[in-house]
Each structure stands twice: as C-alpha cells, then as structure tokens.
Amino acid sequence: MSYKIYVPCDTTAVSMGADKVAAAISQQAQQHGLEIVMVRNGSRGLFWLEPMVEVETAQGRVAYGPVRVSDVASLFEAQFLQAGDHPLKLGLTEEMPFLKQQERLTFARVGVIDPVSVSDYEVHGGWLGLRNALTLRSADIVSSVTASGLRGRGGAAFPAGIKWQTVLKAQAEQKYIVCNADEGDSGTFSDRMLMEGDPFCLIEGMIIAGIAVGATQGYIYLRSEYPRAFNTLKIALANAKAAGFLGANILNSGKAFEVEVRLGAGAYICGEETSLLESLEGKRGQVRAKPPLPAIQGLFGKPTVVNNVVTLASVPVILAKGAEFYANYGMGRSRGTLAFQLAGNIKHGGLVEKAFGLSLQDLLNDFGGGSQSGKPIRTVQVGGPLGAYVPAEQFHLPLDYEAFAKEEFMIGHGGVVAFDDSVNMAQMAQFAMEFCVEESCGKCTPCRIGSVRGVEVMERIRNGENREANIELLKDLCDTMINGSLCAMGGMTPFPVLSALKYFPADFGLNAASKV
Amino acid sequence: MNTTLEALIQTHRDQAGALLPILHAIQDQLGYVPAEATPLIAKSLNLSRAEVHGVISFYHHFRTTPPGKHILQICRAESCQAMGSRELEAQAKVVLGIDYHQTTDDGTISLEPVYCLGNCACSPSVRVGDEVQGRMNAAQLEALIAELRQGATA
Numbered sequence: 074m075s076y077k078i079y080v081p082c083d084t085t086a087v088s089m090g091a092d093k094v095a096a097a098i099s100q101q102a103q104q105h106g107l108e109i110v111m112v113r114n115g116s117r118g119l120f121w122l123e124p125m126v127e128v129e130t131a132q133g134r135v136a137y138g139p140v141r142v143s144d145v146a147s148l149f150e151a152q153f154l155q156a157g158d159h160p161l162k163l164g165l166t167e168e169m170p171f172l173k174q175q176e177r178l179t180f181a182r183v184g185v186i187d188p189v190s191v192s193d194y195e196v197h198g199g200w201l202g203l204r205n206a207l208t209l210r211s212a213d214i215v216s217s218v219t220a221s222g223l224r225g226r227g228g229a230a231f232p233a234g235i236k237w238q239t240v241l242k243a244q245a246e247q248k249y250i251v252c253n254a255d256e257g258d259s260g261t262f263s264d265r266m267l268m269e270g271d272p273f274c275l276i277e278g279m280i281i282a283g284i285a286v287g288a289t290q291g292y293i294y295l296r297s298e299y300p301r302a303f304n305t306l307k308i309a310l311a312n313a314k315a316a317g318f319l320g321a322n323i324l325n326s327g328k329a330f331e332v333e334v335r336l337g338a339g340a341y342i343c344g345e346e347t348s349l350l351e352s353l354e355g356k357r358g359q360v361r362a363k364p365p366l367p368a369i370q371g372l373f374g375k376p377t378v379v380n381n382v383v384t385l386a387s388v389p390v391i392l393a394k395g396a397e398f399y400a401n402y403g404m405g406r407s408r409g410t411l412a413f414q415l416a417g418n419i420k421h422g423g424l425v426e427k428a429f430g431l432s433l434q435d436l437l438n439d440f441g442g443g444s445q446s447g448k449p450i451r452t453v454q455v456g457g458p459l460g461a462y463v464p465a466e467q468f469h470l471p472l473d474y475e476a477f478a479k480e481e482f483m484i485g486h487g488g489v490v491a492f493d494d495s496v497n498m499a500q501m502a503q504f505a506m507e508f509c510v511e512e513s514c515g516k517c518t519p520c521r522i523g524s525v526r527g528v529e530v531m532e533r534i535r536n537g538e539n540r541e542a543n544i545e546l547l548k549d550l551c552d553t554m555i556n557g558s559l560c561a562m563g564g565m566t567p568f569p570v571l572s573a574l575k576y577f578p579a580d581f582g583l584n585a586a587s588k589v
Numbered sequence: 590m591n592t593t594l595e596a597l598i599q600t601h602r603d604q605a606g607a608l609l610p611i612l613h614a615i616q617d618q619l620g621y622v623p624a625e626a627t628p629l630i631a632k633s634l635n636l637s638r639a640e641v642h643g644v645i646s647f648y649h650h651f652r653t654t655p656p657g658k659h660i661l662q663i664c665r666a667e668s669c670q671a672m673g674s675r676e677l678e679a680q681a682k683v684v685l686g687i688d689y690h691q692t693t694d695d696g697t698i699s700l701e702p703v704y705c706l707g708n709c710a711c712s713p714s715v716r717v718g719d720e721v722q723g724r725m726n727a728a729q730l731e732a733l734i735a736e737l738r739q740g741a742t743a
Contacts, residue, residue: 120710259666338648355608422710
C-alpha cells in the first residue's frame with residue numbers, strides 16, 4: 074500500500090525548510106522501501122509550526138511540526154506514516170484549536186488540496202459557484218454579490234457589488250477584470266497564501282466577475298516579490314484552460330474569458346488601483362486623478378473591475394452557497410469573514426479567517442498566543458504601513474470596519490503586526506515617513522515633498538531640537554498630507570505617525586501627560 | 590548583446606502594455622537592463638527613449654548595472670523590524686563592508702533593501718535570489734553570508 078503525505082510548498086513553509094524536508098522524506102521512504110504519494114499543498118496558515126507535515130489516516134489527516142530535516146529519520150522510526158507517536162505529533166489537523174476555531178469560507182481549501190489539480194479543486198466544492206453563475210443573468214450575479222455585503226478586501230472596503238454594477242452598466246466593446254495581487258503591506262500574506270494554496274479559487278472568482286459584467290479578459294497584477302505564486306498561477310491557468318474553464322467557450326456556455334498574469338516590479342504604489350492600471354499599460358506607476366473611476370475608464374480606457382485577490386476569491390463561495398449564507402457572518406456593515414494575518418512579534422503567527430466582530434484581544438491572545446519574545450505586546454499596527462498603531466488599551470475594539478474607522482484606525486487588508494515593549498514609537502513614526510519617501514509615485518506635492526519634510530521634522534524631534542514647535546509643525550504637515558494628497562499613500566502616511574504621537578507621547582520626548 | 594535584446598523585445602512586443610514584460614524578460618536573462626536596451630525598446634514600441642528610461646528608473650526591481658553573483662535582500666518592513674531586522678541590516682553592512690545598493694569588491698554579493706516578502710508570520714526574513722529564509726538571526730545570517738562567499742570562490 075502507499076501512504077499519502079502532505080508537505081507544503083507555500084513560501085513561508087519553504088522559508089522554514091519545507092523543500093529540504095520533502096526531499097529528506099522521499100529519500101527515507103525509499104530507504105525503508107515504503108511507497109509514498111507526496112502532495113505539495115499550500116499552508117494551513119499555522120506558520121509557527123511550518124514545515125507542518127500531514128499524513129492521511131482513516132480518521133483524517135494527522136499533523137507533525139515544525140519538522141526539521143534532522144527530525145525526519147526519527148519520524149520514520151516512530152512510524153509517522155501510520156500516525157505513530159512522536160514529540161512533534163500535533164494530532165488531527167482539523168482538531169487543532171487554532172484551526173478549529175476559525176470560519177474558513179474563502180480559505181476553506183487552502184492547505185487542504187493539491188493547489189494545481191483541477192479535479193481536487195472540484196472534489197472540494199470548487200467550480201460550483203461558476204456553474205451556478207452560468208445559469209444566472211448578469212444582473213442577478215451582481216445582485217447576489219451586492220446582497221452578500223462583500224466589500225473590497227484590499228483595504229478600501231468599497232462594496233464589491235456596487236463596483237460591478239457600474240461596470241455592468243457601462244457600454245463598451247471591451248471590459249476588463251483586473252485582480253490586484255500587489256500585496257505590498259507589511260504584515261500581510263493572505264493573497265500570497267491563497268494564490269499559492271488555492272489559485273483556482275481566484276481564477277473562478279475572476280471568471281464569475283467577467284460573466285457578471287461582460288468582460289472577456291482578466292489580468293492578475295502580481296508583485297514581483299512573489300515568484301512562487303507566479304509559477305503556481307501560470308500552471309493553474311494552463312490547467313484550467315485545458316479543462317475548459319477558460320477560453321472562448323467556458324463549459325460550452327458560449328461565454329468567453331481569458332486570464333493573464335503580469336508581474337509588477339517592486340513599486341508599493343502599484344497596489345493603488347489607478348497606479349496599477351498605469352503599470353499594466355506599461356507606464357510609470359503614477360496615480361491617476363479620479364474621476365473618471367476605473368469602473369468607467371480603467372485599463373486602456375475601458376470599463377474595468379479592479380478587485381483584490383481575497384475579494385475575488387470570496388465570490389465563488391457566495392455564488393455556491395448563496396448571498397445570505399455569506400452575509401450571515403459578520404457584524405454591522407462588515408459582512409462575511411476576513412482573513413486576518415498575525416505577524417511581527419507574535420508567538421503563533423499565521424492566518425485566521427473569522428467573521429468580523431471578534432476583538433483584537435481575542436485575535437492576539439487566543440490565536441496569537443501573545444508575543445514571540447514573551448514581553449507584553451505594546452501596540453499593533455493594523456492594515457499595513459498606512460494603518461494606525463493601536464495601543465493595548467484599545468485591544469478590546471471589535472474588528473469591524475466602522476468601529477475601527479471611528480477611532481481613526483483601519484482594518485485594511487487585515488494584517489496585524491505586533492510589537493513588544495522594546496519598540497520606539499518615534500522611530501516607527503519616522504519610518505512611516507521614510508517609507509513614503511521611498512515609495513511615493515511623485516505625482517502630488519504633499520506626498521512627494523511632505524514625506525521628505527516629515528523625515529526631517531521627525532529627526533529634529535528625536536534629537537530634542539525645539540521639540541514642542543517641531544511637533545506642531547509635524548501635525549500641520551500631517552494635516553496637509555491628509556487633505557492635499559492625491560491618493561492614500563500621502564493621505565494615510567500620517568495615520569501611523571499621528572497615532573504613535575497620540576498614544577505614545579513619551580517616545581517623542583514629551584511628558585506622558587502632555588496633550589497632543 | 591543587441592541580438593539577444595532584439596529577440597527578447599520581439600517575443601513580447603505584441604502584448605498589450607508590453608513594456609514591463611519586455612524589461613522583465615531582459616533582466617531575467619541578463620541580470621540587469623543594459624543602457625543599449627533603451628533605444629531598441631523605444632523604437633520597437635514607438636515610445637521616446639525618455640519614456641522608456643522613465644519606466645526603468647521608476648521601479649525598484651529594475652537595475653541598470655550588473656548585480657553581484659548573489660543578491661541578498663533584507664526585509665525592512667514593520668513586521669521584520671518588530672523582530673529585529675534593523676540589527677540584521679547593520680550586521681550585514683558591517684560584515685560585507687558595503688551599504689544598500691552596493692556590491693562587494695569581489696563581485697560576490699549585492700545588498701538590497703526590500704519592503705515585505707509576504708513572510709511576515711516568520712519574521713525577520715531575508716532573501717537570496719528567489720529563496721526566502723524566515724526567522725533569521727545573527728548567527729544564521731553570518732553563516733549564510735559565509736556560504737555565499739564560499740560558493741562564489743569554489
């Protein structure tokens with residue numbers, strides 16, 4: 074008999090040695106004369122346990138981790154292929170609390186299936202949303218997405234259905250679906266995990282979007298830092314096409330849709346949708362003024378849906394199980410689930426897909442297990458480098474777009490970066506400005522020049538030069554950037570700066586009691 | 590060189606928005622985008638040389654000089670900072686005797702900053718070529734650099 078074994082090919086798993094572990098397992102199996110079938114799956118998202126190896130048993134998949142090459146011989150001695158006991162044995166994967174307490178809708182298959190097998194995808198519920206969509210009128214697909222309450226998961230949280238409706242109504246001979254896979258925010262990896270672990274889910278979402286709005290061409294704009302995702306997507310696209318899910322006549326429906334994956338080139342700003350479109354057109358990634366909206370005049374001047382990876386990958390489950398099913402998760406106007414990403418100084422870093430509404434506290438403690446260093450978590454930055462620093466006294470806040478916005482925080486793409494009490498918040502504030510200097514597209518003055526002045530002012534504050542006056546100047550500069558910038562790059566860089574100043578004045582050399 | 594460039598341009602020129610795919614193809618093949626490429630691309634895509642140069646210089650990924658044998662990138666983003674990447678940066682600069690965007694005199698290692706590799710649950714991260722390494726520490730970085738130097742002389 075042969076044993077089925079899963080060793081992730083996810084970037085993070087590989088960064089912790091998964092390829093070497095896979096090779097060692099193959100070699101040991103051969104030495105022991107054991108026949109194994111090895112699947113290189115995506116990651117389950119329990120990254121502190123990577124490389125996490127799973128073996129299939131009659132009771133379900135049993136996990137071992139973190140497995141190092143030096144553990145492989147002892148795993149074979151312990152007969153791990155038959156779920157034998159070993160210090161690294163974690164038990165049934167599905168029963169692990171970190172996983173069991175999640176609500177995996179969009180990430181249901183990530184880490185479970187062979188990422189590039191069309192049939193494995195289908196066995197696990199794939200293509201059902203597309204098959205349903207093919208029986209519906211365009212307008213009904215769009216209303217279903219609207220009714221689900223799905224909002225843009227890239228960060229801006231704009232209702233996806235409304236965007237689709239605008240493109241559906243626009244008259245043009247060519248329309249486009251563009252997937253924003255330029256996941257540049259620090260602390261985020263959900264797009265990458267999905268593309269590496271379940272690329273068909275994204276592809277299916279794009280096809281449904283195309284059918285819904287009348288677009289026949291899709292582009293995935295992928296950041297160049299993700300070469301593994303690039304290869305996985307290329308294989309998945311070829312396999313989907315060979316199986317009849319892409320091309321001139323999808324599943325003999327008479328509908329056509331093609332997808333091409335394009336690489337970015339290391340510019341953070343290209344995650345901004347208009348800058349992304351410029352880049353796809355082969356230009357400098359400079360932001361466009363809006364209006365016109367990309368939904369009216371987008372790629373090559375044509376009506377274009379621009380959605381983030383997780384947004385598009387959430388569409389198949391909505392079409393498969395119904396808008397109501399999806400909308401039943403969440404709170405307030407934040408419907409469905411969000412794939413939170415625990416990063417930075419955190420013990421149990423990884424992906425947590427949960428309905429909106431749980432608190433940061435629960436996320437950081439119940440899932441995250443506190444800091445990696447064992448020191449208290451002083452602050453978390455939520456929503457990437459343009460997101461505010463949330464102090465510990467606000468960890469009770471529910472993760473909900475509106476509840477966060479009310480406190481001038483942002484959920485964004487769901488990245489949560491934890492810092493322990495060794496962090497210097499004035500240094501982090503300066504870094505926010507430095508990052509803006511590095512990544513500004515240069516089109517508008519508040520961002521291009523403001524960020525340079527911001528670094529200078531922060532240096533003076535940190536050196537104790539004329540501190541009170543310079544802090545006034547910093548606040549004034551932030552006001553100019555917030556209100557005068559063309560896009561979120563310059564417009565939101567002040568948020569981490571001002572939140573650091575507001576909640577951690579002592580780090581700026583101010584008396585803790587100073588009003589700021 | 591020009592024949593190689595012409596062939597790469599020819600392969601991609603008919604794609605919509607062909608400039609980035611062309612630049613990627615050239616850099617993948619040669620390790621950088623040489624100055625000779627600019628007028629050839631401009632002519633082929635009916636753009637001005639200024640436009641092509643503007644695109645090359647806009648994106649961090651494209652380089653106009655040959656890199657060292659290995660490109661070592663250290664992630665500078667917040668998540669890695671929370672796990673000590675600033676110390677790793679300082680260490681790499683001292684051990685290599687170079688700053689960011691420079692190459693060691695023996696042509697072995699180019700040091701580059703990078704802002705997020707999407708490996709944030711196992712910060713801090715570095716990357717050599719396409720290979721990311723997570724949970725990097727001072728001892729591992731020293732060993733990694735020694736290994737890269739060794740490999741280059743072997």
